[in-house]
Amino acid sequence: MSTESGLDPAVFDDTVAAVALLAGPGDRLIYTNSAFTRMFGPRPIGAPVLEAFPDPDAWRFLSVVADVRATGHARQVAGAREPDPGAAEQARYFVYSCSPVVTREGAGFLLVAMDTSAETCTLQRYEALVSAVSQMVWVMRTDGTMEELVPGWEKLTGIPWRPHADEGWYTHIHPRDRERLRAAWQAAAVDGPPDVFQCTFRVRAADGSYRHMATRGVPVLRDGRVAEWIAATADIEDTWGARLRERLLAQVAAVSGPSLDEAFAEVVKVVVPELTDACLILLLSSEEWPLPERARVTARRVASATRPGLPAPPALRGQRVTLSAAVRDILESRTPHTFQFPAGGPVPPDLVPVVTERWLVASGATSLTLIPLVVDDIVLGYAATSSNGDTPVPGAAETELLRDVLRHAQRPIRQALDLQQARRTALGLQRAHLTCPPTVPGADLTACYAPASSADEIGGDWYDAYPLPDGTLALDIGDVAGHDLTAATAMGQMRSMLRALAYSGGPGSGPAQVLARLDEVAEGLDAAPFTTAVHARLNRRDDGRWLLVWSNAGHPPPLLIPAHGDPYFLTGSGEDPPLCVVPGFARTAHTHLLEPGDALLLHTDGLIETPIASLDDGQRRLAAQAARHRGEPLPELLERLQEISDHRDDTAMIVFRARRSR
Structure with a gap:
């Protein structure tokens, strides 16, 4: 690189950096390498520096030469060379350095220039890009200080940017989002290897409202360690x-x-x-x-x-x-x-x-x-x-x-x-048909109807009680399939037809014949697609007992609640099929004697049927509840029995109790 008589310029012949040497009186140009010639054009060797560099922008590095001569210390400076007006090429960017050296011709200066045009253009493009998408760009260093590269915080919040996170800006984060923001930073920067940090949170704007911001940050590694984090924050309120x-x-x-x-x-x-x-x-x-x-x-x-x-x-x-x-x-x-x-x-x-x-x-x-x-x-x-x-x-x-x-x-x-509204109409129609039971000498009689808790359950349950021309008490319980206004309408028709057929049937027409006749009429008039019913008749005997005759068309059997002993269901010899299923079916009747104090309960399946239990289980629960409360007045007894229902379906009940002789 150097000889006894000074620096040998030949060592710079093949370097990629542009190199020139100045030495002697007037700082004459004594050497340029080929890279220098390519970058700045040929220069007259031996000419004083002012003659060798007459370019308008040469003052920048010439002033550096003067400063190095005065201080004896090397200097470095960045500069640009603008193209001639009308030229096709773009501006070029350089980093110049000037160092004092000793040459063969005495004390002088080593000038080195590096072309940084590509790097400078890349940086300019990045700055233009982040500015174009309206993002705030900031950097956080390992000591916790932060610096805005592309500002926007003060415009958003109305307060100046603070170099530390604990200097007020954190209070502008929405309270509901602070913990999530901490957790995201903890996961990205603390709990493991550095990872991309990203989080969406709300920031209080200058007008007091909150706007959603999305931040994405990446670690900058040097020698395998995080030197800093660089992040971009964008306002996504409209999109969010x-x-x-x-x-x-x-x-x-x-x-x-x-x-x-x-x-x-x-x-x-x-x-x-x-x-x-x-x-x-x-x-x-x-x-x-x-x-x-x-x-x-x-x-x-x-x-x-x-x-x-x-x-x-x-x-x-x-x-x-x-x-x-x-x-x-x-x-x-x-x-x-x-x-x-x-x-x-x-x-x-x-x-x-x-x-x-x-x-x-x-x-x-x-x-x-x-x-x-x-x-x-x-x-x-x-x-x-x-x-x-x-x-x-x-x-x-x-x-x-x-x-x-x-x-x-x-x-x-x-x-x-x-x-x-449909439910109200259906319930109104049902209640119009569910009249109060008549007064019965020697017995007590009570009925109730409970609509389902769910509004789409407005079906066709009914009860009825009425005296026949010969003084016999008729009791009916029934359920038309369906849970809508159509079912409620069909219920009214079936109830009315059953009452009319029972009343006009005559002495020789018992419960089985009445249900058979109802089945025929309902089938012929297409009144209902599927109906279950029990038609029962009660006559008081001279000994104070009551004779019960009934026919069951696919309905839950009546429950007898005796004055003494366990309640049990009156199944007779078995149930006949529902109405409107088997045309012309010969229906059967059953009989039973009720002692004074015995009670008879007719009910619909909504009382005992649940999605999670069998019908047999529901009947056992009903019998047990009836045994516990058999001595209560009939209205209270029905309230107690209603307690076992899950209220998913309508429920109709009618209970008859033979009075004890005094």
Whole structure:
């Protein structure tokens, strides 16, 4: 590299870096290698530096030469060479270094230039790219300090960027997202080998609202160790909101429920905890709209849900609140309204039932939003949603999304309303036929009908009791297949026909003949597709006992509850097939004597039938329950017997008890 007389320039002949040597008076150019000539063109060897480099932009490295001469220390500087106007080539970028050396011609300077155009263009393209997609780009070093490369934090939040995570910016993260953000960083940077860090979280914007941000960061490794993390953060609020809206609307569209209460119970599960901490549905007691001005209108709790971590909501027991003027105004304007209050109360009165007010205080609620529930231009009630603890009060965007989701619940709610109306019609039809039993000398007689708990169970159960022309007491129990308005209508027809046939049959027409005749008429008139029934007759004897004659067409057998001994079922010699199944079947009759104090129960299968147990098991439970409560008055006895039902199906019961002689 050097000789006794100084640096030998020949050592730079084949280097890829551009090299030039200056030495002697006037800093004459004494050497350039081929790389220098290719980059900067031929230069006159032996000419002073100012003559050798007359280029307009040569001042940059010439000033560095002057500085090195003055200080005796090497210098490095970056620079660019612009092309001539109209030239096709682009600007080129260099890193120049200047070092003092001793040459054969005395003290001089070694000039080295490296072309960094490719690297510089790559960096410029990256900066342009991240700027074009509106991302914040930042770097975190191993000491925890952070630096924005592409800024945006202050524009978003209204506060300056802080170089440390614990200097205030972390408080701008939504409280519900902080732990998830910590967990994502822990998984990527702490718990194992460095991995890609990515997380979506909400940041409080300058206007107080929260916006969803997505961050993705990668570790930069040097010598096998993490030197820093570089990350990009993008605002995805619009995309996130659109996707959430689509998902929630799809979920609420899939809601189904046979009753309004059950449909709304599914709706609140959709909005909690995605959109609110808690949601309560209240339905109006009045079906009249607009609401009567002076009438007292109440709202009943029908469904509620709370996010995990909050106290359980109070049980739904039909609690009501009388509508205040404030609630009426919200419902009539059909516009949501948010009430804010300090955590721990007091809660504005008369917005929700008292039990809910207490829950709001206990759960640290800070706001309550009332949203009218409108279906087919009728206000059914309202939803009450709350923010609790450190959850921010919902803004206009969150409230509007919640309102939109509830509005799209109209289809399942309308279906429940239609089903509810059909149920009311069917129940009205059934109850119109289920008249009070007559007074019977020497006996007690009570009947009851209990509709199913599910709104789609509105079937064809019936009972009947009436005196025949000869004084005989007739008892009927029956069940038409189906659970809809058609079944209820067929029930009315079968009940009326059975009563008419029994009454007009004459002395020689017993229970078997009456059911056979009913079977023939129902088949001929196509009145019902499948019906079970028991037709029984009771006559009091002189000794105080009662003679029971009955015929059973595929129905659960009567239960005898004797004054003494275990209850048992009257199966006779076996059951005949149901009506409208085997035309012309010769039906049979059975007899039994009831002692004073004995009771006879006729019932439909809804009392004993469950999906998880056999009919025999249901009969055993019924007999045991009857034995426990046999001495109670008949209305109380029927209430006790009803306790064994799971209420999935309609139930009709009629019970007769022979009085004891005094």
